[in-house]
Every structure is written in C-alpha cells, then in structure tokens.
Amino acid sequence: MITRKTVILLGLSQLICWGISYYLIAAFGEVISGDLNWSRTLVYGGFSAALLIMGLTSPLTGKLIDQYSGRFVMSAGSILLAIGCSGIALSQSLLVYYLSWIVLGFAMRLTLYDAAFASLVRIAGSGAKRSISQITLLGGLASTIFWPIGFFLAESFGWRAALLVYAGFALLTLPLHLAIPQERFTEGNSAVSSDKGALPKMNLTGRERFISGSLYALIFSLLSFLNSAMSAHMIGILSGLGLAAAVSVWISTLRGIGQSLARVTEVLFGSRLHPFTLTIWASGLLPLCFIFGLFSGKLIMTAFIFAFLYGAGNGLMTIVRGSLPLVLFDNSTYGSFVGKLLMPSFLLSAIAPIVYSLIIEKYGEQAALALSAALAFAVFSAAVLLKKRYPYRTS
DSSP, X not given: OOOHHHHHHHHHHHHHHHHHTTTHHHHXXXXXXXXHXXXXXXXXXXXXXXXXXXXXXXXXXXXXXXXXXXHHHHHHHHHHHHHHHHHHHTOOSHHHHHXXXXXXXXXXXXXXXXXXHHHHHHHHGGGGHHHHXXXXXXXXXXXXXXXXXXXXXXHHHXXXXXXXXXXXXXXXXXXXXXXXXXXXXXXXXXXXXXXXXXXXXXXXXXXXXXXXHHHHHHHHHHHHHHHXXXXXXXXXXXXXXXXXXXXXHHHHTHHHHHHHHHHXXXXXXXXXXXXXXXXXXXXXXXXXXXXXHTTTTTOHHHHHHHHHHHHHHHHHHHHHHHHXXXXXXXXXXXXHHHHHHHHHHHHHHXXXXXXXXXXXXXXXXXXXXXXXXXXXXXXXXXXXXXXXXXXXXXX
C-alpha cells in the first residue's frame, strides 16, 4: 500500500533530483564554457556522456529495484548525485569534468522518474498508477524552480559555488529515499487489488509483447531525444530567435508550469482515462507546440504558448511512460523489463544535445524547431498505431 507520505516524499525528491542533475547543463553550460574556455560541444558533451551512462545502466537499475527496493537504489543515487555535482564544481580538466558527468549519469538513473516509478510498482503493482501521476506534480516544477536558482547562484557566487550548493541539495534527498517502504506487491494482496486506481492488465506475451514493447520503446526513444535537446537548448533557441536572455529564461520556466498543470488535470480528472487514450492526447500537443515555436522570434506570445504546450505534452507523456507498461506487461518484472525497453531512449538522448548544437550552429534555431516538429509528429503517429492495434482493449 502506497501512503500519502511516500507520495509526498518521492515527489519532493523528484523536484530536487531533476533540478540539480538533468536541468543542470542549461543553467551552467554557457558560463562553464566561457570560464574554462572550452567549446560548447565539449561542455554539453558531458551531459551527453551522462545520458549514455543512464542508458547503459538502465537494465541493471531496474533489476536492482525489483530485487532490493527503491530505498536501497535511490538512496545510493542521492550520494552519487552529491559526488557528481561536487566533481563538476571542482573540475579543472576535461578528464575530471567527464568523469563527474559519468557519475552523475549513473546517479540520475538511480534517482529520476523511472527509478521512482519502478519503486512504486514494486510496492503496489498496477495500483501504482495514481501515485505515479502524483509524484510527477512536484517533479514537473524542477526546471521552473531550479533554472532561476541556478542562474542566481552562478551570478552571485560563481558556477563552482553554485554546484557545491547543488551537492548539498542532493544530500537532502537521502532521508527522502530512505523513507521508501521495502514491501513487495503480490497478486493476492487485497489492499492493492481493491485499489480503484488499478488498471486491467493485458500481460501480453510472445509476438504481441514484442510489437507493443517495440512501439513503446520507439515512442519514448524519440521523446527522450526531444526532451534532452530541449532541456539543453530551449533557452538558447529562444535567445537565438531574438528574445533577450533574461526573457528566454523566464519564458522557458513556463515549461515546468505547463508540466505540473497538465499533471494536476490528469490526477483530478483522468482516473478513468486509459493510458492509450492519454498517450494520443499528450503526444498530439507536441507537434503543435513546435509549430508555435517556429514563430517565437516574431510574436512573443507564441514563445509563451510554445514553452507551455511543450511542458504540458511532455508532462503528460511522463505519466504515460510509467503507466502504459502497467497494462501491457507483467508488473512483477516491471523494473527490469521496462529498464531494458528504455535503454535505447537514454542512448539516443545522449546524442541529442550535441546534434542540436551542431544543427543550431550550421542551420539556425528555426531548423532545430522544424526537426523537433517532425520528430514530435512521429511520436504521435506511433501512439496512434499502438492504440489502433488494441482497439478492443481500450476504454
């Protein structure tokens, strides 16, 4: 049984962990590049290295959570987050810088949403759907809160001191993770099976399991590529389109507001919405937002709409990422199996910051947004295909 306390503590941990790790590069990338006289490609390559490590360690992390619980795995991640942030802060050479990002990459896989989702499913099986949605509410505000915090700390005390503060934040998540229950869900558990949030399970096997798993992996590989690119370059893209740097920062924070508001709506009104249907609605927002983004340099209102809609669509797709496997696959091996399916998404997202950096430098911000719109449409198409393949399963 997942208690309200567990949901609140995990939600708070996601807010901090996302803010001090995944969104770190957008806040400090440019200032690190300028201070150390390293190219943007080298600096952002550290983030790519971290995402690569996330992919390589994804199956192992899921397996560890299935076996030993999220308390053990996510607590270890808190310590590694602190080490990674401290290492970047103290970096004087590329070797130390990249080694620190490698540690941070492993820490991110141990602490971010996919680890938290697997921890909840280990406790409550398919009854974890509502809790998965709830913990994303605070996590969705990570960029909104930590981007301004990061810029303020860097301007006031320097980026090295700012990252040491981030390391302190990482240690604050340790007691939050130590509070995660260690019990394991079993099918005969009446407290869970009676949960109105539990979803009917398909438990697909054989060919159908392979096809649905492939579509799931495709959707979230493309989505992770986009999310990685936007996390690293959204502020820079808006600035490159002609908006002032400070304005770009504050507009970009609407991403987090859009994420959280969309998730609040899902928690309040989406309890009967099947994950397949939610996937269609959420992925449909993504091509639309990038179309608005193309006009951000001419009309500031379209920049607001772009950031907000991207946040809303991406925020809902995060819920889908955790809840869709609950109806497709066996919950008892959720962590290890989903960890394998997500491995390509982490690997693909690892190259996104560098790819977008090269595209922006050679072809400009408009080209980056056009590519994003095409990829977002591919995500939407795959979601439609998945729903159409199982029309009799949905409600």
